[in-house]
Amino acid sequence: MLDDSLKTQLAAYLQRVTQPVELVASLDEREASAEMRELLSEIAELSPLITARFDGLDPRRPSFSISRAGADMGVRFAAIPMGHEFTSLVLALLQAGGHPPKLEAEVIEQIRSLEGDFAFETYMSLTCHNCPDVVQALNLMAVLNPRIRHVAIDGGLFQDEVEQRRIMAVPMVFLNGQPFGSGRMEVHDILAKIDTGAAARDAAKLATKPVFEVLIVGGGPAGAAAAVYAARKGIRTGIVGERMGGQTLDTLGIENYISVLETQGPKFAAALEAHARAYGVDLMNGQRVAQLDAPASGPVRVRLDNGAVLQGRTVILATGARWRNVGVPGEAEYRNKGVAYCPHCDGPLYKGKRTAVIGGGNSGVEAAIDLAGIVEHVTLIEFAPQLKADAVLVEKVRSLPNVTLILNAQTTEIVGDGQKVTGLRWKDRTSGTEQLVELAGVFVQIGLVPNTEWLKGTLELSKHGEIIVDAKGATSLPGVFAAGDATTVPYKQIIIAAGDGAKAALSAFDHLIRHSAAA
Incomplete structure (x- = not known):
């Protein structure tokens, strides 16, 4: 799993671990379980203070927990945390192993003083650059407070859950089984939502x-x-x-x-x-x-x-x-239910599906190129008669067999079934005729x-x-x-x-x- 260079870097980081850490994996017969076993074994070999077991009983498989020996820390990955989430893995190992977090003392005390039981679930993708902030914040809170639990779930690995919960964008966070929030969040954002007195304390502090x-x-x-x-x-x-x-x-x-x-x-x-x-x-x-x-x-x-x-x-x-909205019927209704603004974050959720990109500038064409390597098909819709992106990007997108370009077209509606996006209507600006494209996701990239x-x-x-x-x-x-x-x-x-x-x-x-x- 880890090449020699990555092992060397990780071994250097793990020297900061001062207390024993246990990794406990719950596995099944999937290939991902074998990859998880290999990853955890390699990590355990890099530090005498880290041990790995493979007899976990968690029903979500494959997954593994990270905990200080003798403690009950609620940090779990239902994922092979590579890509953007590798840093989340390293930080969880260090924090569980006693390395102090880079967080203000008063915020640490605020987390430790939270009353109630908080079970967080974060659905993420390994290509999402917004997800690690959420994962790392909730992992740290779970390390500091035993009444906080957090599991980071790779949506691509648990597609049945993604479909069942109708997750169309990441990061998506659930608290105690109910939707809690989506998009980038940091520790302060999360505390503001669950600590009812935080806003008043902040205001009083800032006023001085x-x-x-x-x-x-x-x-x-x-x-x-x-x-x-x-x-x-x-x-x-x-x-x-x-x-x-x-x-x-x-x-x-x-x-x-x-x-x-x-x-x-x-x-x-x-x-x-x-x-x-x-x-x-x-x-x-x-x-x-x-x-x-x-x-x-x-x-x-x-x-x-x-x-x-x-x-x-x-x-x-x-x-x-901020991202400009298209301003058509269905956009607000289906935001995060098929309408998205970040192809890097949410693209993997549409693997094997048909999607559209609205916008023919650099951002839109780059999004179409990125999505073409993941999804079944991309329809790129541009209002003007020509694409406005750089020539090298236009040449690339035109070469892709699963991308259809529709120019001089006005998006008129994003349609759905009440739960998720099912299509997009567009009007030919020359003839005035309207057409419906059936698809599962629409990525807005218009400035x-x-x-x-x-x-x-x-x-x-x-x-x-x-x-x-x-x-x-x-x-x-x-x-x-x-x-x-x-x-x-x-x-x-x-x-x-x-x-x-x-x-x-x-x-x-x-x-x-x-x-x-x-x-």
Whole structure:
């Protein structure tokens, strides 16, 4: 299972294990069980503190538990955790073996103090780059609190369960047998849903923060760059936002950030956070911003959903963007029931099925190419008369025998049977005739929408909802700057967002100097 290079790396990590760990597998006659046996045996050979047994009695087979010897830890994998989940496996081994987690002491105590019994099940795919965050968060919670159980289930390995529970997107989490949430979640997100007093405690804690000299809203490339540039000036800098990394967390491959030959979105996002932390930036994750108030004098105020108010002598808005919806009947009704936005995450769930991709730009054509290697057939629907993707991508997609291109076509409806997607209707823009394509999944790839709805009526926005900025990143409000995909700056690229973030920070610093001198 593990090549020599991977064994060497894993053996080095396992040196951090300080307490005995038991791996107990429940197996059957499937080939996957033989692979699991081989994997666990190889892991046990790499550390004298890890033992593997194959006499487990769990009804979900193949699966295996990870627990500290003599303890009852509820960590289980119903999967061969390779691919994106290999890191989840390594972290579970280390944490069960006594290696301290990288988590604030107060959050650890919050997890340990949770009352009640929590049995989590996460359906994931090994190609999903959003899934590991959820798996790792729930595994860690199960290590810290014996009343929390978690099993990570490979949807491709347990397709009967996927069909029975009508799971059409991953990660999908169940709590005590009932749907709990879908999509990327971190420890703070999960705690906010199960610890009813968490929001009030967060609000009270945030309300005590002193005034920031630069307060940044949003933690993507623009926000992170702004934070680093501001903090390097030696001024009090904070970032508030829902998640550090922004859209990069939903990006599988990054190959055009200069000096970085190639990397993956979640890894890039982790590097952004580490860089900001290295300069002492106050990171306030898991917070949704609700309102901006820039009075004629005094600090700018940022109100959060939980009621807390943060203040900054200057504010940089770097709220980014999100996937654009098609806006047709059936899209909202069948979201996560056949309508998806991440082919890397959800593509494996449609193995052997017929799918469609809406959008003929780079994202749409790349999605069609990726899906063609997994699903039975892909129908690519583009509104314009030609595909808008790069020529090399167009040439590739046209060469694939199981991809049908439909150009100059308008999607009019996503249809289903009340439980899941069964087809898609489209209209020929020349003749006006409509047709129905029978399929099981629709992947929407038609661009982005800026996350600026909460700013309407506060500062000047373009007709597309983008924050209007000048050459220095200044908005229509004094002391308020903006950067990245939420602004009118053209070409929504990571490197451009990072550059704009740095520019906005320098502009904010200049604003602080000039106003201090004037005062």
